[in-house]
Amino acid sequence: MNHVSLIGRLTKEPEIKYTTSGAAVASGTIAVNRDFTNANGERESDFINFVIWRKAAENFVNMTAKGSQVGLEGSWQTRSYENQQGQRVYVSELVVSNFTLVETKEQTEQRKGQSAQQSNAKVNQHNKATVGSIARQHKTTSMVSKHHSKVVSRLMICTVKTYRR
Template identity: 55%
Template sequence: MINRVVLVGRLTKNPELRYTPNGVAVTSFTIAVNRPFSNQQGERDADFIPVVVWRRQAENAANFLQKGNLAGVDGRIQTRSYENNEGRRVYITEVVADSVQFLEPKGSRNTDSGSFASTAPSPSDQRGGYAPANRQSNGQGQSQGTPSFDDPFANDSKPIDISDDDLPF
């Protein structure tokens, strides 16, 4: 049997850290995941999925994640039930995370305008990565000069203004 869930979304509120009577850390939060299609009004709906994280990963999530942060969750679906004060059986479905990935560098989200700071490395930081060689030939099949990077965001320290609607997730 396979029970595997992989989600990428934004936290709807700050994570809640608690400890069991035995001292085991447990954090819960809700992650909003956009659906890949639009409804009849042309709007994109989202699913709000409860996530539970245990032990060290719970402490890390509580300390480093906050409302609005983009996070990746890898885990399994779990259902449980309990009897409420009115004597009714309540069923809960949640994701128990094995791993939580912080998908934004700390402090990269500007909470005032919703824009993101550029975190792209400058050409001098790229080692062994993308480096198209725009060199001039010396007429003998050899190129001269230094490589030129065609990165439109290089040498520009301004934040990139991207709407959440423009992102594919």
């Protein structure tokens, strides 16, 4: 019998892709706390990779965010493939057949909002660095500074539209 049930937190936003036939497949990692503490009295975690298929994958991605606490049920699978260097690589992962949202919708929405704010802050920081680099290259700091806020604001609007689902 191959049945796995885990409760843990998503370590990052789940990633969704589509096969050539159009089937959705989402993947990610959850951190699962161990039942015991180590020699220092600290509780350690295991990081478990998972995949989830089809409509369930789309629902999972839309209903969760980094840090969401989820319950996953499925079977343990080990597969292998040959990498670009010709070496055999083995991957073990949970193939999810059912998931449960352990936290409320409001908690998840709050996490999604925090994640979007963090992403926008990173993009804004990158944009400022890019504009600064252009200014140094062209030695027109004052001219670029005047247009800096317009450039960043336009990029921020594009970024916000990109991250909305």
